[in-house]
Amino acid sequence: MGQVGVLALQGAVSEHLARLPRHGYEGIPVKRPRDLERLDALIIPGGESTAISRLIRENGLTKALRDFGRERPVLGTCAGLILCAAEIADGGGDVEPLGLMDISVCRNGFGRQKDSFETEVEVSGTGRDIPAVFIRAPYIVRAGRDVTPLAFVDGRAVMAESGHILVCAFHPELTEDPRVFDRFFRKLEARELKPEPCPPSKKFPVKTAAARF
Numbered sequence: 001m002g003q004v005g006v007l008a009l010q011g012a013v014s015e016h017l018a019r020l021p022r023h024g025y026e027g028i029p030v031k032r033p034r035d036l037e038r039l040d041a042l043i044i045p046g047g048e049s050t051a052i053s054r055l056i057r058e059n060g061l062t063k064a065l066r067d068f069g070r071e072r073p074v075l076g077t078c079a080g081l082i083l084c085a086a087e088i089a090d091g092g093g094d095v096e097p098l099g100l101m102d103i104s105v106c107r108n109g110f111g112r113q114k115d116s117f118e119t120e121v122e123v124s125g126t127g128r129d130i131p132a133v134f135i136r137a138p139y140i141v142r143a144g145r146d147v148t149p150l151a152f153v154d155g156r157a158v159m160a161e162s163g164h165i166l167v168c169a170f171h172p173e174l175t176e177d178p179r180v181f182d183r184f185f186r187k188l189e190a191r192e193l194k195p196e197p198c199p200p201s202k203k204f205p206v207k208t209a210a211a212r213f
């Protein structure tokens, strides 16, 4: 069984940990750099990005998380999206983003607590009717060349992908719908193919190959 870490400093930690076995993974709480060692992937949950960022620094996790995200899949949800970003456009306060994805974010883009809402979003390549819970949600205001925005609400980008990093401004762990997690777990299942020793391929003379068309 693969092991997926959940950054367990503050926020929606238990919801993600409870969710993982349903997808066939063991959930491991991550509090210190050594907790990352054997993990296949990591989830940075929603919560309060200022608190999570302060605890990342206090627990000496900044470099370990940056190194992890260079090689292994990371899913950032809500405050986790803010932490994965390269830059915070509306003043991050004490938040030191990890720079795992080349995006700028507006931290409280959808307003304060009273502006929390639930809707359905169309996620490119995943589904048209993904239920999404937004709680003081951020949105993405700039995406680098390697970043693909995947979903929009009121014209604002709320989900994006770049290689093995996936971020969303909403909380997939608060709905029963598995599709955002499934999309993330496909990044773990994709393995690099090493060339296998095999007999040299048959080569046809150009004339024969041309004659087939």
Ligand code: GLN
Pocket: 045, 046, 047, 048, 049, 050, 077, 078, 079, 080, 082, 107, 108, 135, 136, 137, 138
């Ligand atoms: N806007 C919040 C922050 O700055 C994130 C809210 C959430 O994770 N639900 O941390």
